Amino acid sequence: MGDGEFHIETMNREELETVLHWARHEGWQTGLNDADAFYHIDPEGLFIGKIGDELIGSVGGLVYDKLYAFMGLYMVKEAWRGKRYGKALWDAAMMRLDGMGVKIVGLDGVHEMLLQYEAEGFRPAYDHVRWRYEVNGSEKLLPTVFNASEKDWNAIAAYESQYELELRQGFTARWLNIPASWSMYWADHQHGEIKGYGAVRECPGGYRVGPLYAHDVTVATELFEGLCTQANSGGHMFLDVPDVNKVAIRVAENRGMEKVGSFMRMYRGGIPSVAIDQIFSVRSVEVG
Template sequence: MAGEPSDDWTIRVMTRPDLDLAIDWAAAEGWNPGLGDVECFHAADPGGFLVGSLGTEPVASISVVRYGGAFGFLGLYIVRPDRRGQGFGHRLWQAGMDRLANRLVGLDGVVAQQDNYRRSGFALAHRNIRFGGIPHLEAPRDAGLRPVKPEIVDAVLAYDRPFFPAPRDTFLRCWLRPEARKAVALVRDGGVEGYGVVRACRSGFKIGPLFADGEHEADLLFRALASEAKGDAVFLDLPEPNAAAHRLAARHGLSAVFETARMYRGETPDLPLPRIYGISTFELG
């Protein structure tokens, strides 16, 4: 009966093939995941990805990744289109929220779902806007721009810490590895003044995160990272309140193509939005 999931409905932790399938679903929704995202998503919290199935047939996904002891991020909340409106998503949502009980929880939800998230205790913090375009850039020449190699990884992790509500070293150590992404830091007088990561996606390249002490530093890093696209499309997910990030996007010919609602259940964390020029991922925060 519509609205009542059937008795052969089960919820379990995803296997790696399940997560590959969920990423395919995300691509079908137009979310444009990165080609190498699965490994680092899974490394962040192997138990943080749930799949709902009818018998052996996966029909819904959700990620409920735990960071530290007090924060969690919810994403990849998808019900297969032919199974929507039958109650499966709601059951999986409840299981996911149970896993994040007693934590501050963040999410980047499509705007159309804001009212549903609000009914579940989430409040809007700000919008994130995806800008995209084809900037034709050469890598800038600046002695401070350095690839993130093992000798500066710890410094980059320390720089990242104020930009996220909880430590996320396990995820970042994977995200910063050079096999699937390029990470660049701006280092002056021995101190990190910003860093960013660019990765190939189903369509074009995404830059994220992009954190910097100022607009000039962010622009240097953006140009260094965007030059990796070599004429392909580049996407940047920026927090709407950061006016300097809007200027950066416009300066390089990017325009708004998509947006999400950054919402939290619990007190909104005090993050340095003026220095956040690109969030890491819509799926994991």
């Protein structure tokens, strides 16, 4: 146990690695190499709670650009729970967001925290249902699906801007450059108009698919199969699917995927309009 008083600091890059280790230990299946992409969204919005030098809790209140932010990585180590340290961390992050004039704040939370989040002014929008799919070797890479390389990054960033409430400067390039990850896009011909994009990164127990954006179910299905061809046969692919996208849910069910969890997407400041019927797996429940 740490000695000294509880205090809150801005998290550094090394401390974020520790927090992501906590998240994986809690079963969040955070990507094995997410830290760099997460950290550079908004370094000043990452908070760490300490007793002396011991890290005991965390939260991220990450501003995308100016008006939208996402709350995540909200954890307190088990030995220190029930002492209001989590609430102090939460208040520090929200105070910063309020001071910056952020209009809408989103989060993905566990259902057990619903009443607490509602007390903070958040309202449920829908659930992200986590599905697990076992790669079986029958998946095919079709001619409409292409591996994304660095020369494609600007086009992919432009395409996925329709699913972002605000542009996160440089974020797409960092996401596509995560170690032990791969990404693909769907187009009628190479370097043609992009109508779908997906990325996969390694996580405990398999691979996290996120995002998976597609104009329609055919694009989504072909992209998903293409992404699976890069995974080990027998490996598990995890998708976080909005439950209001009924087509995406049917795809998961028809492919024999197993439902293994869910998170509440909640907002404070109003529920924004997004093309939810084209989101077949959200990018991240940790940072939006």
